[in-house]
Amino acid sequence: MPRVLDVAPAEMCSVAECVDALKTRGFDPRDEDSLQHGALLLRRLGGDRSLLADMLVAELEARHREEDGANFYGPQVVMLHAPDGGDFFMRANIWPSEDEYMMRASGGASFVYGFPHDHNFDFLTLGYFGPGYWSEYYEYEYEDVVGWQGEPVALRFIEKSALSEGKIMHYRAHRDVHAQLPADSLSVSINIMHSGGSLGWMDQYNFDIENSRVGRIVSPGSSEAFLRVAVGLGAPEALELAETFGARHPSERMRLASWRALAARAEGEAGRDLVWRRAERSGSRLVAAEARGQRRVLERAS
Secondary structure, three states, X not given: OOEEEOOOOOOOOOHHHHHHHHHHHOOOOOOHHHHXXXXXXXXXXXXXXXXXXXXXXXXXXXXXXXXXXXXXXXXXXXXEEOOOOOOEEEEEEXXXXXXXXXXXXXXXXXXXXXXXXXXXXXXXXXXXXXXXXXXXXXXXXXXXXXOOOOOEXXXXXXXXXXXXXXXXXXXXXXXXXXXXXXXXXXXXXXEEEEOOOOHHHOOOEEEEOOOOEEEEEOOOOHHHHHHHHHHHHOOHHHHXXXXXXXXXXXXXXXXXXXXXXXXHHOOHHHHHHHHHHHHHOOOOHXXXXXXXXXXXXXXXXX
8 A cells, every 4th residue: 555654743834845845856756865855845735724725715816817727727636836847746636525516516437436546656645634535555566467458467455544634645656556435524635746758658557456457558648649540530651650659669558559540440340350460469468468359349249
C-alpha cells in the first residue's frame, strides 16, 4: 500500500512558498531526501486552513468579469500549480460522499470511485479536510505484467483505510493499486505529483480485482489519438508511419495503437483478421496477446 509518512507539525507556508521551495530543490520521489522535503512542504501547506476556500472564493468572484476558460479548475480538481515542464505539479481534489448532490448527479465514475487502478507516476497526498476517501489497497509487480486485457496478475490485498485529515501518503508508481470508495462526508486532498517527459510512455492499468486480471491500459496519450485520426483519413504517409510504428516503436502501447488503427481501416472481417495476423507476428508480447484476442472475436462473429 502507499507508504504513510510521519511528518511532524511545521510552520505554515503558502502555495507560492511551497512551489518556490520545490522548484529550488526539485521533486524526485526516488530520492529519500527529496521525498521527505516534499512531504514537509505538504505538511506546512496543509497548515493553511483557509487556503482552498480563499482560492475558490477568488475564482467565483472573478467569473462574472471574465469567462475565458483559462483556468485549471474542474468539478473535482483545483490546480494549485499547473504543469510547466518541470518535475512536479500540484492540485487539490474534492471527494464527495454518497449523500452529496454532485455524487448523485454525476455518479461515482466521475470521481474514479470503484475503479481499481495503479499510477504511472509517484505522488504525495495529504488529507486536507474531512475524513477522506476510502481505499482498498493492493500491491503488484509491474515487471511481471505485459499489459494485455484479461492478463492474470498477482494482486496482494493489503488493507482498507481512509485518507484521514493530516495523513500524508506516498503513492508509488507501478506498485500501489487502490480501489477508491466514497468519503463518509465531503473531503479534500492536496497532492504533489511527480511529472516528466518519459512518464507519459509508462503504462497505467485498470484492474479486475475480483478475477485478479488486468482490465485495460488507461494512460493513452495524444500521439495515439493523432495516429488513429491520420490513419483513418487515409493519408499514405500516415499508413506508412503506422506500419513503421507497429513494427518497431519503443512503446508497446504505441505499437498496439498502430495495429488498431490499421485494423480499423481494413475492409471486412477478412481484412481485419489479416492485419491482426501480421500484428501477432510483430515481435511484441503485448501486441501478440491483444491480436489473438481480436482474432477470437472475429472468429466468433463469423
